[in-house]
Amino acid sequence: DTGVSQDPRHKITKRGQNVTFRCDPISEHNRLYWYRQTLGQGPEFLTYFQNEAQLEKSRLLSDRFSAERPKGSFSTLEIQRTEQGDSAMYLCASSAGTLNEKLFFGSGTQLSVL
Amino acid sequence: AQTVTQSQPEMSVQEAETVTLSCTYDTSENNYYLFWYKQPPSRQMILVIRQEAYKQQNATENRFSVNFQKAAKSFSLKISDSQLGDTAMYFCAFMKPLQGAQKLVFGQGTRLTINP
Numbered sequence: 001d002t003g004v005s006q007d008p009r010h011k012i013t014k015r016g017q018n019v020t021f022r023c024d025p026i027s028e029h030n031r032l033y034w035y036r037q038t039l040g041q042g043p044e045f046l047t048y049f050q051n052e053a054q055l056e057k058s059r060l061l062s063d064r065f066s067a068e069r070p071k072g073s074f075s076t077l078e079i080q081r082t083e084q085g086d087s088a089m090y091l092c093a094s095s096a097g098t099l100n101e102k103l104f105f106g107s108g109t110q111l112s113v114l
Numbered sequence: 115a116q117t118v119t120q121s122q123p124e125m126s127v128q129e130a131e132t133v134t135l136s137c138t139y140d141t142s143e144n145n146y147y148l149f150w151y152k153q154p155p156s157r158q159m160i161l162v163i164r165q166e167a168y169k170q171q172n173a174t175e176n177r178f179s180v181n182f183q184k185a186a187k188s189f190s191l192k193i194s195d196s197q198l199g200d201t202a203m204y205f206c207a208f209m210k211p212l213q214g215a216q217k218l219v220f221g222q223g224t225r226l227t228i229n230p
Contacts, residue, residue, distance in 0.1 A: 042220025105159035
């Protein structure tokens with residue numbers, strides 16, 4: 001169990017650029033979640049996958065956001081045409097998908113849009 | 115929609131003291147889960163303790179315990195014999211036990227500092 005891994009740890013980009021983050025969940029975990037945490041706030045749910053299927057998306061996930069989980073392993077979160085309001089920490093979590101599942105979080109990707 | 119409120123933005127205590135962090139929530143659900151997560155400077159959210167609403171007994175995990183008052187919709191965290199490593203942001207969170215997403219609703223957090 002190597003934990004949930006996220007890459008990169010920090011990303012600085014200019015407004016209008018596209019960015020992509022990667023999350024590697026704990027192996028054998030079939031559920032993967034993305035949360036967003038803005039400064040001074042708790043995390044907010046964005047979306048989740050059961051294996052490769054994206055089953056739910058928050059209204060926070062605008063059309064500029066897209067998430068994928070090919071083959072049910074790692075996941076990517078892409079933001080197109082970034083805006084300053086996208087600046088936040090993007091957290092990934094995974095779980096085994098059992099009834100009393102426990103979420104394991106990664107250390108996040110801190111995005112700064114200039 | 116569920117909401118979670120943490121009214122203490124910051125707290126500070128001396129090492130070995132006991133500290134209590136407050137959390138209130140609003141829901142019309144009868145069955146749900148409540149959590150306390152710790153977020154140290156490493157940024158990784160770590161589960162501290164969990165409470166099922168249908169259980170009347172308060173959850174405990176070593177030095178961590180909760181005071182769950184369902185009627186009052188209150189869920190406080192008590193840390194006994196506090197240690198320097200307890201310094202972190204603490205988030206209270208709510209979840210409905212639906213099949214599917216573990217969509218946690220978090221409070222705004224309390225920054226706890228343990229002083230030597």
